[in-house]
Amino acid sequence: MQVFVFDWTAYSENVDKFRENGKMIRLGKKHFNAKTAVDTYKNHAEAWQELERYGFDGVAINEHHGTPFGLGNSPNLMAAALSQLTERIKILVYANLLPIHEPLRLAEEIAMLDCMTGGRFICGVGRGAPREYKIFNVPMSESRGRFNEAFEVMRRAWTEDSFSFDGEFYKFDDVSIWPRPVQEPYPPIWVPLTGSKESIEWAAAHDAAITPGVFPGPMREDTIRYFAECQARYGRKVDPNKISIMVDCYVADSKEQAVDEYGSHLMYLFNTLLRYDQVWQEDVKKKGYYSSTAFEHLRNGAKGTLAEDDTVFNEWSMDTVRAAAENMPLGTADEIVERIIAECDDAGANNVLLVCNRGDIPHDMYLNQIRRIGEEVLPRLQAHNVTFVPHAQFEQAAS
Structure with a gap:
C-alpha cells in the first residue's frame, strides 16, 4: 500500500x-502576519523533507484561495520548491482547479514539474469549491464545460507535436509546448470524486485514479459501484492501485490522550477554517454547479456528499470530537493500523492519504506525528497489499 500525507498548509496562527x-x-x-506566513511555508517544507526521511511514499498538497484554511494558492509553486528539497518522495498536487485557470499554462507547468521531479509528479485535477468561482468570477454553470475543455487542451499539449483547439471557452491555433513531461504519455491523473455522476464518468473515461468520497458509507460504496460500471464500458476493471481514501489519524499512547491533544485543532478546523467565507450549498444549488442528474446513481441522493452543508459544516465541540473519535483512527498505533487497513480493504484502496496536521496544530506536534506514524504505523501499512475492490466486484458480477 502507498502511504501519502495530505497537507493543506494551513496558516499557522489561530x-x-x-x-x-x-x-x-x-x-x-x-x-495578515507576514512572519506567520513565512514560518508556515518554511515549517511545512521541513515536515515534507521529514516525510521522505521516514520513508513515506508521497506528500499531497492542494489549491485554495483567500482563506487561512490553506496557503496553497499555487500548489505548483510549492511542488517546484519540494522537487529540489527531495529526491524520492512522490509529489501529488490534489488538485489543480482546472476551470479557474488557463489550461495551456497549466500544461506547461505540469510538464516542468514532471521534469523537475524526475518523473515523481502526480497530476491531480478538480473543479474546485464553489467559493473559488466567486473569487475568480467564473460562473458555476460553466464549471463542467471548462473542466472538460481544459483537460483536453492539457492532454493534447502533452501528447501531440502541435495542436489546434476550437472550444467554447478556450481556443488555440497551432501551438506546441516545451518542455514535455518525463512520464508517458503524461503524469498519472488523480481526481477526487465527491459524488457527482459526471465526475465519475469523466474519471472512468480517462482511466484516472480516484478518491471516492470524503467519508466511508453508502456514498463511497455507490461511487465505487458506478465507477466500476463506467470502467466496464471501456473494457477495464477497477484497479486497487487507482483508488485512494483520505483518513484523519493521530497517534498517541491512548485514545483519551489523542482526543485531548488533537481535539481543539479539529474543532478549529470545523468551526473556523472550513466555514470561513464559505459559499453555502443553498446558494450553490441555484448556480448550476451540479446538474439535475448529478446524484441519481446514489441510493440516498445527495445525502453524504459535499452538496449538503450539514455533512461537513456542523459546529464541533469536544463532545463531538469524543464521539467521532470512537470510530476514527485516533489513539494507539495498533488501533490506527487496524482501522486504516479495515477502511482501505472495504474501499478496495491500495493508496491512503493520511491527514495528521489539522487546523492550527503546532509545528513540533506535526513533526512528532510524522515520526510516530513513520516508526509505529507506516511499515505495517506499506506491508499491506489491497488486491480486491469489494463494491466494484459486486457491480461487475451483477452486470
Missing part, C-alpha cells in the same frame, strides 16, 4: 482572535 461578537469577519491586510 485567527479566532479576530472574531467580532462571536462571528468570524472577512480577514484583510491588517489581519
Whole structure:
C-alpha cells in the first residue's frame, strides 16, 4: 500500500482572535502576519523533507484561495520548491482547479514539474469549491464545460507535436509546448470524486485514479459501484492501485490522550477554517454547479456528499470530537493500523492519504506525528497489499 500525507498548509496562527461578537469577519491586510506566513511555508517544507526521511511514499498538497484554511494558492509553486528539497518522495498536487485557470499554462507547468521531479509528479485535477468561482468570477454553470475543455487542451499539449483547439471557452491555433513531461504519455491523473455522476464518468473515461468520497458509507460504496460500471464500458476493471481514501489519524499512547491533544485543532478546523467565507450549498444549488442528474446513481441522493452543508459544516465541540473519535483512527498505533487497513480493504484502496496536521496544530506536534506514524504505523501499512475492490466486484458480477 502507498502511504501519502495530505497537507493543506494551513496558516499557522489561530485567527479566532479576530472574531467580532462571536462571528468570524472577512480577514484583510491588517489581519495578515507576514512572519506567520513565512514560518508556515518554511515549517511545512521541513515536515515534507521529514516525510521522505521516514520513508513515506508521497506528500499531497492542494489549491485554495483567500482563506487561512490553506496557503496553497499555487500548489505548483510549492511542488517546484519540494522537487529540489527531495529526491524520492512522490509529489501529488490534489488538485489543480482546472476551470479557474488557463489550461495551456497549466500544461506547461505540469510538464516542468514532471521534469523537475524526475518523473515523481502526480497530476491531480478538480473543479474546485464553489467559493473559488466567486473569487475568480467564473460562473458555476460553466464549471463542467471548462473542466472538460481544459483537460483536453492539457492532454493534447502533452501528447501531440502541435495542436489546434476550437472550444467554447478556450481556443488555440497551432501551438506546441516545451518542455514535455518525463512520464508517458503524461503524469498519472488523480481526481477526487465527491459524488457527482459526471465526475465519475469523466474519471472512468480517462482511466484516472480516484478518491471516492470524503467519508466511508453508502456514498463511497455507490461511487465505487458506478465507477466500476463506467470502467466496464471501456473494457477495464477497477484497479486497487487507482483508488485512494483520505483518513484523519493521530497517534498517541491512548485514545483519551489523542482526543485531548488533537481535539481543539479539529474543532478549529470545523468551526473556523472550513466555514470561513464559505459559499453555502443553498446558494450553490441555484448556480448550476451540479446538474439535475448529478446524484441519481446514489441510493440516498445527495445525502453524504459535499452538496449538503450539514455533512461537513456542523459546529464541533469536544463532545463531538469524543464521539467521532470512537470510530476514527485516533489513539494507539495498533488501533490506527487496524482501522486504516479495515477502511482501505472495504474501499478496495491500495493508496491512503493520511491527514495528521489539522487546523492550527503546532509545528513540533506535526513533526512528532510524522515520526510516530513513520516508526509505529507506516511499515505495517506499506506491508499491506489491497488486491480486491469489494463494491466494484459486486457491480461487475451483477452486470
